[in-house]
Amino acid sequence: MFKFLQCRVIALCLSTFLLMLPFKGFAQTQKDIVLSTMETELNRSFKVLKSVNKPAIYFLQYTITDLNTIRITASYGAIEDDSKNNNRYLTVDTRVGSSKLDNTHELRGDNMFSFASLMPSEKSVTIEDDPTSLRASLWTETDKNFKKAQEQFIKVTSEKTVKVTETDTSPDFSSAKPYAFTGQTAKLDSVPASSYELLRKTSSYVKKYPWIYYSSISLNATATNKYLVNSEGTKIKNGNVSYLLGVYVGTTANDGMKLYLYKPFYSKKIEDLPDENKIIQTIDSLIQNLKALRDAPIVEPYTGPAILKNYASAVFFHEIFGHRIEGHRQKSEKEGQTFTKKVGEKILPDFISVYDNPTQKKFGNEELNGYYLYDDEGILAEKVPVVENGILKNFLMSRSPVENFSRSNGHGRREHGYKVVARQGNLMVESKNTVPFAKLREMLIQECKKQNKPYGLVFEDISGGFTITQRSFVQAFKVIPLLVWRVYADGKPDEIVRGVDIVGTPLASFSNILATADDYAVFNGYCGAESGSVPVSCVSPSILVSEIEVEKKEKGQEKPPILPAPLEKK
């Protein structure tokens, strides 16, 4: 039981390690049958449900997510997984009561079974443009959701009478103007037949290294088309295709520690994915680092200066900073509200600004995975200046208002079936005070000397981590580094080390940023939290921090395989 509750309190983000996706679009000309069927049934239902039953409905939204996915994985020269799926999922959002108080209002009482309410509620509907079948599904789901909403609203109103007034008395739903938009239709029929050979060939490359026990090359292609209509008149259809090629290698050190490295390549077009040479190069470099890691010494718990390299820093900002500026966390009585009362105050060094801009397609030449035009509440996405010159200005907002932030800025997001909350899109960390990385490294050494530390750490790659934002637990974070270097103050050569996780508390960590490099990099991934898994990006330069704390990593206890690899003897 505890495990379920744990999912609730932790915004878990296995960012780099999740999925992959593609892109192709065609202009939409004729009337869309899915959209118009949704609209017809929505209008029929809304008209009746707002007048017959109390508590009555005041908002109804239908979203259909059409997912077309192809996934191919190869390992050791052979295809291991080859699947192709097409599904359409319906998600119904029903609000009863009024925008001031409705069924989505947070219940403060603890309910052992409340994890059930976080389970996604989705229904597969016809993948064909068949109005009769679709309307039948819309009807049953609406009825089911309406009744659930009514039940929930009764709980909400009765709790209001027995509990103290909440600190934030904002309404439950903000007003918004309706949007109409028809974007591209994303299509994905197949991937080139040559992809299979490419995966077989590149995945067999590790055979030369018998100590690599686990490895795979995977290709995921996804075409997503979203259809959204609501009772306020919003009508949106949009699609996108994305591809992800992932290279993964892993082994077990002699002391039982499982070690792995992963490199994802994300793109909107399959032709932009790396070719054979580039994949082999990537495998080579991962293997080289993995070998160094396998033989690397284990770091003891340490506090001292460190550099989070660009990519690692982007993951770090996404996890530790980004999740804390999501609007709904400022309101919930269960949340730690790290930054709620800090608007207008300095929370980062004055040379750093942070904004989230879902509408930005690319950074340099790199596609951004967190790109979208409209959020999952049908609101036009906006660039949100979160921190300007170190001063906190804004939160990322869905249509759930918080004190002093009454409107959505287009950040209400979810995976189909889940409830919408405010999430990040493309989080951009900007610095006005940058130096070349070599100089930053120099500054790290100076800082070590100043603090009398024999060495500093450079975190090159981070797999993800988790951050607890709720009050009932320690509001700390843990980040799981994949690749860490030790940089000695006395000029000894850098060495790879292993066995540590970064831990800390958010406010302290951000006050320790001393300088940044000019080497911006993009982290593209998928982030899992209470509203499911959503595509995200974060862009950041390398940052130097005066103090970071690392603790011992949980370690596997199994020895490496007893028998040599079958190919080893050959």
Add this chain to the structure above:
Amino acid sequence: MLKKIYLICIMFLATANIYGTSGTSRLGGDGNTFEKSVVFKAMNAELKRTTGKLKMKDNPAPYYVAYLVHDQNWLTIKTDFGGLISTTHDKARNLIITMRVGNYKLDNTNFISERGMGMFSGMSGYSTGPMDDNYDALQNSLWLGTDEQYKEALDILAQKKSAMKNQVITDIPDDFSKVTPTVYEGQETKLSVNEEEWVKYLKELSEVFKKFPKIQTSRINFSTGQENQYFIDSEGSKNTNGNLITSLEIIAKTQAKNGDPVKDLIGFYGRTPENLPDFKTITASVEEMAKNLSLETDIQKEIKYSGPVLFTDQAVGEFFFYLLGKGVSTSRTPIYENQMFAQFLPEENGFLTDKINQTILPASFSVYDDPTITEKNSIPLIGSFPIDDEGVKSQRVEIVKDGVLKNLLISRTPTKEGTKSNGHGRAITGDKTKASCANLFVESTDKQEKIKEKLINLCKEKKLDYGIVISRFTSSMTMEKEEMMLSFLSSFQEQGSKSLLPEPLYAYKLYTDGHTEPLRNIRLKEITPKVLKNIIGASSEENVCNLIIRDKFMRELPVSVITPSIIVDEIDITNQETRPVTLPVLPHPYFSGKK
């Protein structure tokens, strides 16, 4: 059509080894697959390395290792109210590694550790392997899987030994029984289905519900798949065999006038799509089901009945599966590290195993289980298999002779009542291999031509206005995610109050004047194995029931039961407890515009 399994068995004894006890029986085929198949080559090579060299310092080497490779290829089609929901192609190669350390007397199995609550221990040893016939990749996967399983087995054996020290355990059977190694080469199968035609038909079939305004939701699920298996173990058994299975299930749900949920599911099962009844027959059955379900919405549910019940069609198959098939399947009580888990994970089989040589059925009844029979009355039996999942040749077992229990169904896990496998060890994905029935044949020497008339006469004798006929139970009912969660949670509470039979899905009153009236949401009270003795009639007509039995984790077991319809006396029937929900606020969009 399933290739007729070639069962001309050539038995020969291999040169006895120095212990003089083992031989090998060889069945079917010409051995080509074993020599040519890349899968076998890789399995052989790695098994040779494992049995010869795998040993951790200061620990025992494995005494038994088995590799089972399952090649699966499935097509699933779902439709709903005229629309296609999805077509899915699933292909996978699963590697299932069995590892035993210790010895036949005491090894790492038959033990539930505290870690992981033992609940998912059935998945241990399962992994996905390369789908390509790539020798290096296959051997590499087997090597890593074997290593992992060996270490886990050592760990479990140590835990088991330490748990046994603190418990008073006497007189326990061996953990694993010895068998004569068997070599069997069956036919590989290949999925062959006209996808386009089925999509078209299933869409049409789902449109049947457009004629039934009282039904709220419906769903059609069709799946057909091929499973080729390759097995090899360290005792010298090896086999290869292909299996096909096809199912078509139609689920409909609605509410009675008072809000009670009512549902029905009809299933058609066979080896290949061609084994299912023709489209016309299926459509007619679905219409019949929809018609009856619609009638159920209008009737009062209150019923208190005590009297004779006629079990027909699928229901009589389910009746014998649950009351007899499960009862005579030997079931080993594991050693629990924590006794609390004994309550959470009760053994559901084996409740008749202590009744050997006792009367459990009327004297006119005899029962046997024979997995080697592949069809009955030209209907392929989905419970059949030539070789069981532990590599043991399947065999006919005379279970009941003239009402008296004679033999049990046994796997390689010995129990007090049964120590020698008779080829009934069946593996269900996600569960440990257990003794289970396969093709259960129930025969009676006392048969009536007109069984319904017999029921009516009985009712007249007992001065009852009507008797009850049950033709379907819920054994195949699928659950959605939320329902599964509820079922799982409620399973912790329902100890002690369990009935051995699931709830009836379709039942009706048969009045003495011959007219019928459907019943809804009924349940059978206090069903114990004793009701088997209350059977007072059997039909001359035989039911060939192909069933997919689903447990609360939705794990599936295909079985066939061939049996007459039967009348059981003195069954108490009452209502299920239901949770009525208000009726839909709006009318169904399709029917609201129609008269």
